[in-house]
Amino acid sequence: AQAGLVVAPQAPTVVLLLGLKGAGKTTFAAKLALHLRKSGGKPLLVSADPYRVAGAQQLQTLGRQYDVAVFAGDPADLQKLGREALAEARRLNATALIVDSPGYVQLDEDVIDEIKDLESSFAPHETLLVVDAMTGQEAVHVAEEFRNATPITGFVLTKLDGDARGGAALSIRAITGLPIKFVGTGERADALEAFHPDRFAQRILGMGDVLTLIEKAQQAIPQEDVQAFGKKAKLNQLDLNDFVAQMQRMRSMGPLGDIIGMIPGLGGIKRQLQATQIDDTFFKRMEAIVFSMTPAERRNPDIINGSRRRRIAAGSGTTPADVNQLLKQWKEAKKIMQAMASGRTAKLLGIR
Ligand SMILES: Nc1nc2c(ncn2[C@@H]2O[C@H](COP(=O)(O)OP(=O)(O)OP(=O)(O)O)[C@@H](O)[C@H]2O)c(=O)[nH]1
Ligand SMILES: [Mg+2]
Numbered sequence: 001a002q003a004g005l006v007v008a009p010q011a012p013t014v015v016l017l018l019g020l021k022g023a024g025k026t027t028f029a030a031k032l033a034l035h036l037r038k039s040g041g042k043p044l045l046v047s048a049d050p051y052r053v054a055g056a057q058q059l060q061t062l063g064r065q066y067d068v069a070v071f072a073g074d075p076a077d078l079q080k081l082g083r084e085a086l087a088e089a090r091r092l093n094a095t096a097l098i099v100d101s102p103g104y105v106q107l108d109e110d111v112i113d114e115i116k117d118l119e120s121s122f123a124p125h126e127t128l129l130v131v132d133a134m135t136g137q138e139a140v141h142v143a144e145e146f147r148n149a150t151p152i153t154g155f156v157l158t159k160l161d162g163d164a165r166g167g168a169a170l171s172i173r174a175i176t177g178l179p180i181k182f183v184g185t186g187e188r189a190d191a192l193e194a195f196h197p198d199r200f201a202q203r204i205l206g207m208g209d210v211l212t213l214i215e216k217a218q219q220a221i222p223q224e225d226v227q228a229f230g231k232k233a234k235l236n237q238l239d240l241n242d243f244v245a246q247m248q249r250m251r252s253m254g255p256l257g258d259i260i261g262m263i264p265g266l267g268g269i270k271r272q273l274q275a276t277q278i279d280d281t282f283f284k285r286m287e288a289i290v291f292s293m294t295p296a297e298r299r300n301p302d303i304i305n306g307s308r309r310r311r312i313a314a315g316s317g318t319t320p321a322d323v324n325q326l327l328k329q330w331k332e333a334k335k336i337m338q339a340m341a342s343g344r345t346a347k348l349l350g351i352r
Contacts, residue, residue: 004194005096005181006153008125012044012089012097016122018115018150019130020142021103024158024184026055028130029100030062031184031192036096037068038219044094046071046085048078048118049102059100066189069094078114082121099124107145115150128181130156131172139168140175147176158184161191169195225249240298243330244290247283288316289326301327 007013015032017025026047033043045063047056047070056075063070071088073081089097099122104111119127129152131139139157146152155176157169160183169180180195229246232238290298292315297304304312304327309320316323 006125012086012094013126014086014097014099014122014124015126015128016099016101016118016124017128017130017156018101018118018146018152019103020132021105023103023130023132024156025103025130026058026062026100027187027189028156028158028182028184028192029059029098030066030068030189032098032182033063033068033096034066034189035192037066041095042093043096043098044069044071044085044089044092045098045100046073046081047100048075048081048122049100050075050078051102055100055102062189078117078121082123086122097122107142107149112149119150126153126181127151128154128156130158131168132159133157133168133183134159136168137171140171143172143176147178152176152178154179154181156180156182156184157195161185219253238334240290240293240301240330243333244287246333247286251283285316285318285322286326289313289318289323292316301330 005013005015017029019025029045033045036043045059045068047059049055056072060070060072062068069092071085073084075081085097085099088094099118101118102114127150129143129146131142133139135142143155155172155178157172157180160169169183172178173180183193183195185191185193229238229242232242289312292312293301293304297308297312304323306320309323312318312323313320
């Protein structure tokens with residue numbers, strides 16, 4: 001039961017984003033565009049913010065960064081902007097037009113008029129209200145207010161990576177009866193998840209989110225690689241080359257802290273980790289060590305003795321103790337991977 005976006009019978013599907021100032025609309029616009037592009041769609045972004053040039057620029061920058069087209073029109077005339085953006089979307093054969101809007105400080109008469117103008121200019125198939133989860137119960141209040149003022153079709157809850165535990169998500173759903181379509185879990189454009197109420201409830205209870213982790217892994221790792229890896233693991237043929245490949249895949253899945261947070265029992269560790277710090281230095285150091293080894297050493301780390309260890313440390317700008325630590329971690333990882341490949345995962349995780 002996943003609440004995805006509706007798809008318009010005739011492209012483009014128009015998605016209008018609304019929300020209070022700083023809720024995360026522009027960030028989410030980029031996240032959604034990237035998500036749609038990754039699943040084979042062709043999004044076009046447009047900024048409908050008549051007040052802040054910076055808002056349109058932020059969208060332009062994000063578009064360039066994630067290789068998504070951004071339509072630059074004149075936001076002073078919303079009707080004209082709507083016509084032109086839709087024409088451009090059709091010309092580009094875009095599957096979706098994502099409309100970013102100004103951040104409102106509060107919902108008053110003028111704002112409601114402007115939202116009506118936005119709706120009539122773009123005729124959206126989805127009007128998503130972006131709410132900041134960090135504001136807790138206030139988010140529920142905002143959701144209700146907007147819901148009463150305009151025809152919202154769903155919600156996006158942002159900043160769930162922070163201290164917000166997301167109780168607001170469940171309240172918003174219960175109170176408005178409308179779906180939460182996505183949750184934002186970070187500032188980066190790949191920090192977006194579809195909302196699964198059942199998993200979400202689990203996460204709130206601090207149990208991690210293995211299903212999301214598996215989904216992410218499936219996206220990041222091609223199926224052939226998984227099979228080849230499993231076969232090697234079973235035959236006990238994994239070496240340090242696989243270790244590095246594995247780490248690179250993990251990195252492509254997103255910040256390490258996010259991944260750790262999804263593993264049951266490790267949610268607490270996440271808070272203690274300065275995830276962004278270990279991300280780069282940690283992985284880079286590991287890679288540098290492995291890349292300083294000879295092919296023979298990578299295939300068979302058992303031959304690494306004291307003098308080899310010193311050579312590797314010097315070559316990678318680390319210490320022999322660092323090299324030792326990596327070899328120890330490798331042994332542990334290998335044990336786990338072998339167990340997984342031989343179907344003893346459940347036992348290993350203490351499920352059986
Ligand atoms: N940690 C975290 N930060 C987020 C998330 N989404 C957005 N942000 C941050 O929140 C701040 C505001 O995000 P914007 O996307 O500019 O918000 P906005 O609603 O477009 O803001 P206005 O256009 O000024 O109304 C930025 O610093 C973002 O990086 C999220 O899911 N997690
Ligand atoms: Mg914005």
